[in-house]
Amino acid sequence: MNAPRLLVLQPSQSDPLAKLGDWLEAEGIDLDLVALKDEPAPENLDGYQGVVCLGGEMGALDDLDHPWLADARRLLSSAVSKRLPTLAICLGAQLLAAATGGQVRKGPQGPEVGVLLVAKRDAAAADPLFADLPFTPDVLQFHNDEVHLLPPGAEHLAASPKYPNQAFRVGESAYGLQFHIETTPEIVLSWAAKDPESASCARAHHFDQEFLEQAHRDFEEVWQPFVGRFAKLVRGELLPALGSGTQLPLV
Template sequence: MTAPRLLVLQPSQSDPLAKLGEWLEAEGVELHLVPLKEEPAPASLDGYQGVICLGGEMGALDDLEHPWLADARRLLSSAVSQSLPTLAICLGAQLLAVATGGQVRRGPQGPEVGVLLVAKRDAAGMDPLFADLPFTPDVLQFHSDEVHVLPPSAEHLAASPKYPNQAFRVGSSAYGLQFHIETTPEIVLNWAAKDPESAACARPTDFDLDFLAEAHRDFEEVWQPFVARFAKLVRGELSPAGCLGTQLPLV
């Protein structure tokens, strides 16, 4: 049986696949990584069974400095229209939102940074990827922009007190996560060193190496099974979310 192939869009070298890549490869998924600053994005999604879009330090609409952002949005929009399983993280989630009719802005409450909790929304209980998550899973936050308005018909799956649109699904199988699940302690420490102003918004202990190592063990316990479910979605072994719309009473 041929391994399913995922297109991985990487906007920044500072946010690699890291643990996410390890988890997907352990599930038998083939990964085609495209560093968008260095390689042109594919013209289409032919030959791919899913899409990953990672994070980066740029904004979702910074096309003047990063013209390839338009290609990322085009491919994410195409993935949604083709019902391809898609996982978009941080900047990726913002690109997915904009590509499908949502809005992104600079977060009015300042950066959201550190090891924090998000809370599942009611719709998560019926979602094939989110249903089995703990009610308040730990995540790694490091962003200054927010998804201000979700795309029309998007399902809201998780929130935080500071910025409510933390996770959402567009269509049957395209997921946006404002937070990070792919990091290692070393990646997080590198971000803090490069952006000390944002890092200062977190608790000082959040950048202690031992604390980060323990936090990442907790992340793995929760998010590796989540990624395994995403791989099942890619392989066609897990049914995507049902059609949205009003449920009529049976008579």
């Protein structure tokens, strides 16, 4: 039996697959990575059993400077319509929201940066990926924009005090995470060095090497099993969420 194949859309070299790639490959998933800045996106999703879309420093609608963002939104829209398991992270989550009728904007409360908590919402209790998460898992935040309005029919799965739309599901199996779960301490430190203005919004010790190493051990304990459940969804070993048949406006 052939291994399931995921299309991985990478908008920026600054946000690689990192730990997420390790976890997916450990689950026997084949990864087809497309660096959107350097190579064309595929025309369609034929031959793929799922999609991952990573983060980046650009905005979800910055098509003038990054015209390939339209390709990312098109493929995410197609993934939802085809009911392919999809995991979209940070910018990826914003692209997923924009592709399916939601709204993205610059966060009016400024950057959200650091090792912070998100809280599960009521709908998470019935979700196949979120149900087994702790109620307030640790995550890595590093973003300036927010998903202001969720797509019509989306399930709201997690929130933070600063920006409420932290995690959501569109359709039965397309997930957007505003936060990061894939990073390493070195990646986070590189972001802080490149964007010291945003980094200054976090508590200073959040960029200490020892603190970040412990935080990433905590991330792994929670989020590797989450990715394992996503892999089961891709393999067809886990049923998608029920009651998600709403027809969405795919834009």
